[in-house]
Structures are given as structure tokens and as C-alpha cells.
Amino acid sequence: MNTPYDFDETQVLLRDSLQRWLDERFGFDRRLQLLARPDGLQALWRGLAQDLDLLGSAFAEPAGGAGGGAAEHLLVMQTLGGALAGEPYLGSAVICGGLLARCGAADRLSALIEGRLRPAWAGQELAARHERDAPGSTLLRQGGGWLLRGRKSLVLAAPGATHFVVSAALDGPGGELGLAWVPADAPRLVRRDYRTVDGGWASELGFDGVELPSDALLRGPDGPAAPLLAQVLDEATLALCAEAAGVMHRLLHATLDHARQRKQFGQPIGAFQALQHRIADMHIALVQAEALTWASLDALQAVPAERERAVSAAKVMAGRACRIVGQGAVQIHGGMGMTEELAVGHYFRRATMIEAQLGSVDWHLRRLERQAAAPAAA
């Protein structure tokens, strides 16, 4: 199988050491044990920070990073995807770390890279659907600081987080989008923790007038946070596509193994043409989604219109592939694919969750359609 990208030596080393650590320390059964409690996420985070020292891989050197970029994020996420370990890296390192880096919050970023801080991204509201605004949250000036009200939903890997990065409308409903840095133990912050379908953890967060100091507002060098957030969420979306590729490789391999070994009517079920065609379609969906994901990497540096177009195309193909590969894997595994006992059901649930995460297939199609309808940039 061709690799989807020309990795350099450092990248190969990063991938292989992470893979080895996951095999040894975060195998399938170990993961289930750890994630039975919400602080299992912490064990994973500590491992990435202390055992592997890889949280800085994608960040610039002045903040304690290793000088890499988005390619490192994708590589880490694809490898983590194969072990169903995408969170908390995606939310805490890619999204929150990316925001801290672009907002010049070097102290907080270096604490994150060392593993001392773990922020979680609290940017979703049910009423907003897949949009990235914050219709139900406000950040009001109060004295020298801020007052945060609102509700955030499906905050992934929130249990155990030290801080939340919260999106809210500045100065009241309809205001410019602002980002607040909120300690997880802030008074008047209420939390409801629960499992997610992929076996991870998430929380509902209620901010019932949370008081914050003046430096709680994250600002970009030019002021408004919205363009920075858009860029970071696109980077995270592409990293999520890479995770999807890691998940789908496992689904496809498990399916191939099963189709070779399982015998019915005196032959391996892989000898039946109906299943052969379905397996071929699964493979095609996976390889084209993976190729487009890595091919879109450079577009992250492009102007917003070009970046959005490329990232949305990648997420559309990855989201579709997740459904084709996930449903196909369960169907070909038969009843066993429907049980908690086999890994395939767990990977299927992660793939299903990725379909809707950071924008559904249709949300990204609509974004592409808007780009196509807009007049071409001069």
C-alpha cells in the first residue's frame, strides 16, 4: 500500500514511536479498562506528554514545540485513530493548542505541551446545529473582567480537563465571536459528564454567570477571534479526516481477516461475489478519502476560500467513507459485528461519530456550494 504522503525521517520516527506506545500501553482491552472511568483520558494525555513528549510536535519552537506543523497533527491523529485514541489530542492539542498558538498565549501553550494544562474545546451548542457561532452564550464586560453565561454541549474529553476554551458572543447576543479561557473549577460552572458512543467521555457545560479576569479573553494579533477559529477548526477537521483513515484501516483489515477465515457453505465467505464487491467498494472509499485528506494539507496555508474548499471536500469524502466502511464491516462480520465483544463494533461507532463531528457531510457540501457560487477571487 502506498503511503498517502512523503514522510520525512522525523515523521516516521514520531509515527513509529507513537504506534509502539499505543500497542504496549493502550491496547484494546487496556483502553476499555481505562475509559471505564473519566480519568482514563488523563492517563492517555500523560502518556502522550511524558512518555512520548509529542504534544509539541506540531508547534513552533519558541513555545516549546518541535517546529512541525499540520502534517504532524495529521500523522498523530491517523495513528491515534487506529487505537481509538483521538481524544483528547484532537480537542486539547489541535483545537485548543492551535488557538493558544495563534493568540500569542505562549505560556499557556508551553504548559499544554508539557502536559501540565489540558484545555477542552467548548464551542458547540445544540441549537447552532453544525454552525460555529454561539447563539446561546454571551461574554459581557464586567468591571475589569468578564461575565460568561450560556450552555455548551458535547464538550468532548471534558472530564479531567483543567480549562475550557469557550466560544461566546461578545457584549451580548449577535455580538462578535469571542473566546474565553475558563478554569474547569470556576464557581457557577455546572457540568454533566456522560459517555459518548465511541466509548469516550463528554460533558454538558452550563455557565451561570461565571466571573473571569480580563486576560481570560483570547485575542488574535489583529483582534477578532473568528478568522483564527475558522482556521483552527479547518486544521482540526483535516486532522479528524486523518483519524478517520486510521479508524477505517482497522475496520477494513478486520473485515478482510474475517472474510478469509469465516466459512459458510464450505468456503470462506470472502469467496462470495456479493461480499467481494462490497469489500472492494470499502477499500476504494477509504483510499480516496485518505488520499484527498493528505493532498489537502497544503491548502491549510492558503487563503480562506481555498482552504475551506479543500477541507470541506476532504471531510465530505471522509464522512461518506466512514459510513461505507463502517456499515460494510458490520454487515460482513454478521452477528458478531453487532456485539460489544469484537473490536469492529467499537471502530464502527467511532466512524459513525466522526461522520457528524466538526460538520456533517451535508454541512460541508453546503459550504462548498457557497464557495462555488461566490465570485472568483481576483
Place this chain on the structure above:
Amino acid sequence: MALVLGKADLDFRDEVRRFLDAELGDELREAGRRSAGVFSDYGPAMRWFRILGRRGWNVPHWPVQWGGTGWTPVQHYLFASELAAADAPSFAPQGPRMVAPVVLAFGTPQQQAQVLPRIRSGEDYWAQGYSEPGSGSDLASLQCRALRDGDEYVINGTKIWTTHAQYANRIFCLVRTDARAKAQSGISFLLFDLQLPGITVRPIVSISGDHELNQVFFDDVRVPASALLGEENRGWTVAKYLLQHERGGSYAPMLRARLRRLHRARDAAFAGRPPDDAERRDIGLKLADAECRIDAIEAMELRTLAAATRGETPNPMQPSIGKLLGTETKQRLTELDIEIAGLAAAARVPLAEAGAGPLPLPEQAVFGMTAYLNDRAASIYAGTNEVQRNLIAAQLLGLRG
């Protein structure tokens, strides 16, 4: 839709509606709405089964002498539609719709008298012992053995995917009684108690976290020779007869009820968005597409009903076509369910707890994901959809199935 109802049918429908208004309480309706598995939970389903029984409506399709209603096919269809629309719990078919038809067709008068009244009264709850770990689509390769020892059979082996075996007190089982005979020959159909020495039941938790399925182990289990249904080593005939019954039935009433529910879920999910919201409109198109598919399924099912009313022999492909369309449309509806749920579909909380407390989650979203995961089984059970397509193609091409 195309069902033209005469006065008698309309009167019947009103009678069913009055009955549901009076007898199907809120608690049972809620249990019906929360049935995100293949069947409703055992407790509420059996409460509802007994309530229907008091009215004489819990085994409507049985012969009248055993407690059936003698309804016309149209009445059966109306009854199913009204129950689905009212969110009535559904009950697992192993007793009333699986073992009952084969006992009626193959049982001795004594077996019929033993089995049928106790299903109808709710005293007996049945499990199905068909699939084995090594025998799914290729059911005839089954290995579970029953050796004749005097006036008993001694059973050794295992059965898997036994729905609700944790509640059942009886099981019907396909077993190999002649190891030397070729695949389909040498199989017998046994009916026996599930609470016998040597039987253990292992729960199987599904990918939704629900426990509906089990694996049952038989270790030198002794059952009386009178457990045999039909002739020894001719059980395959019985098995095939049952599979036809398992694949039959109408899907459109349940699909329509699910579609109505999806419309309500869509309205709730977009309550805070403008009416011309682009995502809302896109989902609207998909709901319309699903409605067309359900219309077509209903049209086919009504044709089948009409043929049955005239006493015509059913088209041999019909059960396979019905199973494919019914299961794949239901799976499509659950895809729309999780699309409507959006972000909230990722939350895995117990249904009854979702909406509770100061930070509630939409119950429908949790239901939708559970249904989506569980319904992946619909294209696997009762003969995989690949096997159904093979059967249809074999019929069309005139090949031996």
C-alpha cells in the same frame, strides 16, 4: 394511500382506536417510544400482550379455534397500523409468530393443546434456537447434537443470537439427530423447557449497549422424546416453513409511524433556527424521499393483502422482497434519525435519563443513535440481505436456490 376502506373497515378502525384510547396507557406508550432495540423490553411488552389478550386480540392471526380473530387481511393491516401509530410496545415473535405457526402446521393435537394456550396466556415465553457460532447463513451446517437415549434425547452444543433467552422458559431448537446424514437431512425440531439441568445462558451485549441477545449452551441436557415436532430427521422442512413466516408480515405501518416521529424530531431540533434554514430544508427532502419509499412498500404490501384475500398463492419472491425493502428502509430512517440528532447523537446516556436534570439532552437523539446501531442487525438477521438477493435472482433466472 391506496387503501380504500368500506364502512365496516372504518368502523373496525374506530373500534381499535377506542380500545387504544382506553387501554394503552401513557406508561406503555412511553415504553413503546423508547423501544430502540429490535423489540420492546420484556416487561412492558408482556403487560401489553396480556391487555390485548383480555380483549381477544393478542394472537389475531391464529385460527379462531385457538384464539385468533378471523379478521380479513385489511383488518390485520389496520390493526397493525393503529398500534404502530399509537406507540404500542412490540413483542418478540418467537412464541406467537414463530413456534405457533409451526406447531399448528406440524404438531400433534396434543402438542397444539400444550403449546398454544400457554403462549396466548403469557405463561410461556419462547426462545429460538437456530443459529450457531459456526452456522449463520449456512444454517444447515448446524452442529448441536441430540442423541436418542431410551425415551429421551441428550443434547450437546450451543445456540447463539437467542433473543430474550434471559426471559424465556421454553425454547424451540434445531438439532442434529443423525450425524451421518448430509446437511439438511438428519436435523430435527425439538420443543423443550429452558430451565433444565445442563443449560446455561450467556448474555451478549450489543453495540448499542443493550442486552437482547444471548448464547445458550447445552451440556448433556435430557429432554423427553415427546419434545420432537414432526418427524425425526425431517426438521429442515419445519425450519424452512418457519423462515418463510419470519420473513413475512407488513413493514409499512411501523415505517409510517417512525417517519411521523422523524418529522416531529426534525421540528424540535430546528425550533431555534429560521424556517428557511438550509439544513432543515435538506433534511426535509430526505424525509420526502423516505416517504416515497414507504408509499411503494405499502402499495406492494396492499397488493399482497389483496391477493391473500382472493386466496391466491403468494409470489415466492415476495417474502424476500418484503424483507429487503422493509429492513433497508428502516435502516434509512435511522440514518435520518442520527442526522436530525446532529451533535447530540454522540451522547450515550440511558434513554430515561437523557432529558432529566438541569442540563438535559434530547431523548430523541439518544433514541436515534441506539436505533441506528441496533438496526444494523436488520440486514443480518432472518437470512442476510445478501442471501435474500440471491434467492430473488435465483427465482428470476430459474436457477436452483
